[in-house]
Amino acid sequence: MTSETSPSDDRVNGAGSSAEAAVPLHVAFVMDGNGRWATRQGLPRLAGHRAGIAHVERVVGMLKHRGVRYMTLYMFSTENWKRSKEEVDGIFELLADWLTHTGPRLRDSGVSLRHLGRRQPLPAALLAALDRACADCGADDGFVLAMAVNYGGRAEIVDAVKAVLPRAEQGLQVDEAAISNALYTAGMPDPDLLVRPGGEVRLSNFMLWQAAYAELYFSPVLWPDFGEDEIDRALHAYAQRQRRFGGL
Ligand code: FPP
Numbered sequence: 433m434t435s436e437t438s439p440s441d442d443r444v445n446g447a448g449s450s451a452e453a454a455v456p457l458h459v460a461f462v463m464d465g466n467g468r469w470a471t472r473q474g475l476p477r478l479a480g481h482r483a484g485i486a487h488v489e490r491v492v493g494m495l496k497h498r499g500v501r502y503m504t505l506y507m508f509s510t511e512n513w514k515r516s517k518e519e520v521d522g523i524f525e526l527l528a529d530w531l532t533h534t535g536p537r538l539r540d541s542g543v544s545l546r547h548l549g550r551r552q553p554l555p556a557a558l559l560a561a562l563d564r565a566c567a568d569c570g571a572d573d574g575f576v577l578a579m580a581v582n583y584g585g586r587a588e589i590v591d592a593v594k595a596v597l598p599r600a601e602q603g604l605q606v607d608e609a610a611i612s613n614a615l616y617t618a619g620m621p622d623p624d625l626l627v628r629p630g631g632e633v634r635l636s637n638f639m640l641w642q643a644a645y646a647e648l649y650f651s652p653v654l655w656p657d658f659g660e661d662e663i664d665r666a667l668h669a670y671a672q673r674q675r676r677f678g679g680l
Contacts, residue, residue, distance in 0.1 A: 454671045456624035458502035459495060460639055460646065463488075464630030465654025478522040483656040485530045492543060492577055494663045502576045502620055504548065506638045510584030524554070527581065528561035535565030542574030548616040549583035550591070578620065585640030588616050617642055625649060625670045629658045647673045 463484055470480030488505065495503050508523060535545060545565045554562075562581070592614035600606050612618065623639060626646040633650045635643065649666045651658070 455499040455667065456647075456670055457500065458504070458621050458623045458625075459500050459666075460504040460506070460623035460626045460643070461491070461655075461658075462506045462626075462628040462630070462636065462638055463655050464628060464632060465658075466656060468630070469654040469656045477519055478526070480656065481519075481523050481526055485526050487656050487658070488530075488577075489534055489538065491658070491663065492538065492575065494660055496543075496575050498663070498667060500575075502578065502623075504578040504580060504617075504620075504623060504639070506580045506583065506636075508549075508581045508583070509637055510550065510582060510587050511637065524558045528558045531561040531565040535561075538577065539565075544574060544576045546576060546578040546620075548578050548580045548588075550587060551582070554582050576620065578617065580616075580638070583616070583638075585635070585637045589641060591616075611641070615641060622646065624675075625666065627651070627666050629653050629655045629662070645675070645677055647675065 466480035466484035467477040468480070469483060470477050473479075492503060507527065512523075513520060531545075538545065547562045547566055551559055558581075562579075589611070592611050595614040596604065596606055596610050599610075604610060617639075622642045622644070623646045626635075626639065626643050627649045628634075629651045631650075631652040631654075639646070647670050649669055651662060651666070653662050
C-alpha cells in the first residue's frame with residue numbers, strides 16, 4: 433500500500449491467499465509500441481499514437497469486466513521530451529483531444545480519471561483538458577484510471593521528499609508511510625501487476641517506489657494490439673504467481 437488512507441478492499445490486505453490474489457486490484461501498464469505499430473504498417477508514428485490512445489477505453493472496459501479496480505497507464509515520461517518536437521506536440525494534441533471526447537463517457541461509466549506527474553512544462557491546453565477530465569472524480573468507488581503524463585519515478589520521489597522535508601522539520605516522522613502519502617499516487621494501492629507490452633524488458637522509470645512488490649509481465653505484443661487475449665494471458669500469469677512479500 434502506498435497510503436494509510438487507501439480504499440478498503442479485502443484484496444488490499446490479503447496478500448498471500450491464492451483466492452484473494454487471483455484478480456489484481458491494480459494493474460499498471462506501460463503504453464509501449466505505438467510508434468513501431470505504425471511503422472510496421474507504413475504509417476507515420478503519430479498514427480500509432482492515435483491507435484494507442486483509442487485502445488485505452490477498450491482496455492479499461494476489459495479490466496473493469498474482470499474485477500480490476502485501478503489501472504495506471506504510463507503515457508509520457510519525464511524523458512520523452514527527448515523525442516522530436518513534432519512527435520511530442522502531436523502526442524499532447526491527441527491526448528487533449530481524447531480527454532475532451534472520451535473523458536465524459538468514461539466518467540459516465542463510473543471511471544474516475546487522475547493525473548500522475550509534474551504539471552510543468554506541459555502545455556496549457558493539455559493541462560486544462562486534464563483538469564476538466566479529472567474534475568469531480570473524487571470518489572474512488574468505481575474504477576480509477578490514473579494517467580502518468582510527464583511522469584518519472586525518480587522525479588516523483590524527489591517531489592515527495594521535497595514535500596515531506598518541511599513537515600519533518602515540524603516533527604513529522606519520516607517513514608515509508610510519510611513518503612507514500614507524498615507520492616503522486618497517494619491514496620491508491622500499489623500496483624499488483626505491472627505489464628509492459630512492446631518487447632522491452634525494463635521499467636524505464638515507472639513506479640519505482642510503488643512497484644517494489646508488483647508482479648512483472650512483459651509481452652512482445654505492441655500496445656495497440658494488446659487485446660482481450662493478451663489481457664487474459666497477463667491476468668492468468670498473475671494468478672499463477674506466489675506472492676510472498678519477503679515471507680515464506
Ligand atoms: C516508457 O518507455 C514508455 C512510455 C513512458 C510510454 C511512452 C508512450 C508515448 C510517448 C505515447 C503516448 C501517446 C499518447 C497519445 C498519450 P520509453 O520508450 O520512454 O523508455 P525506453 O527508452 O527506456 O524504452
